[in-house]
Amino acid sequence: MDKLQAMTVFVRVVEAQSFSKAAETLSMPRSSVTAIIKNLEAHLGTPLLRRSTRTLSLTDAGARYFASCQAILSEIARAENDLSVEVAQLRGRVRVDMPGLIGRSIVLPRLREFEARFPDIDLVLGLSDRPADLIYDGIDCVIRTGELIDSTLVARRLGQLNWITCASPRYLSLHGEPESVSALQGHRVVNYIANATGRPLDWRFSVDGETVVMTMTSRFAVNETEAYLQCGLEGLGLIQLSEFAAFPYLQSGRLKEVLTNARCLPVPVSILYPDGRNATAALKAFVGWIIEITGPALSR
Template structure:
């Protein structure tokens, strides 16, 4: 027996004061309505209605049950109405996680705009290079780079990362500039430690059409993007990072790109979130907002792999 349907049918009978009228409004045969109420009374172990050929009235138990059913059905209707309202006026909390450099350079400067457009959404941002787990960490969406593993989650492409190898003028003055990828072995490099694996990320190049992944020997390694960039600016070694992150420093001359002819192939960047039926309206509008920001700026950056 569908208890919710039985409760709704019982309430309709009481309000219509007739099995026949209730059956008509519910588009059900009268016999089905009668059978449903009999099963409900048998399940509850008590009579709910007093029936005669001309009258229909509630028993004491029926009156109490009717009041409870009205309250339950009203609560369900209210919950559904609120969700329907959310579809046009999204509300609620959205927890999003992204690399810190994305949050600071792209998202935080636009938060006032988001708050004005969606005043009923509470936004909780995690800014970290540590990869987040949507299910374990209770997060609604994350921005990830690299090729994503197959899963039940939706991955929406935001753009692609273009990685370049850089050095500061100070470093190049002291150590010279490598002319080939093979010459890197004679240079100092700064490695980036992946928060996912605890190991240095490979350096990636494309040499004569072949993609190369190289493990670089280094006396210095960090696990945070801003710290990694600072190491390069201080002349502590060669670094490999996103073109967008490096762009302002390339323009001012604080960094110089090297081995430009050996740039690796671009890496995709995506926003990942649950499938439509498991994703709130608020999460969906946040995803659309983030997607629009990337389209407007033609940007992409993050770790070299997901």
């Protein structure tokens, strides 16, 4: 027996003072209403209603049960209404983890815009090059670069990062500009340490349509994008990073791209979050906003 349905039917019969009227308002056959009340009384082991040809009244047990049913159904309605209001107003907290560069360059400058559009959504932003685990770290969604492994998460493409090789004018004036990928062996580089593995990332190039992967030795290595960029600006060696990160320094002349004919394939940028059944309205709103603001910046 569906107890919630039985309570609803019982309350409606009492309020309408008629099986027929209750059946009409519930869009149910009268026979179904009658059967539900009989089954409910049998389940409870006591009569709830006194019936006659003209009147319908509650027994003492029925009166007590009616009051309890009203309270329960009212509480359910309140809970559903509160949730509907929450969804309509898009309120709640969203915890996000993203690469520091994307957070500082794209997201943080647009937070006032987000607040104006979604005043009841609180954001907790984690900016780090170290990948976060949604479940272990209590994160609602993450922005990640690179190819994604299969998972139960929803992945939405935000754009791509074009990787380039560059150096400062100071470095190039001292060591010259490499004319080919093979010439890199005679140059100094700065390596980037992957937080996931603790090892330097390989350097990748595209030469005559083929991907060339090189493991470079270096005197300096760091594990954070801003620090890596600073090493390049200081002339400590060649660096390989996204054009998005290097763009303002290329524009100002503080960095110069080299090996322009050997750029590696772009790296995708995606946002990952639980499937629709587990994603809150606030999270979906944030994802939509992120897709909107990152598209132009990550399509360069």
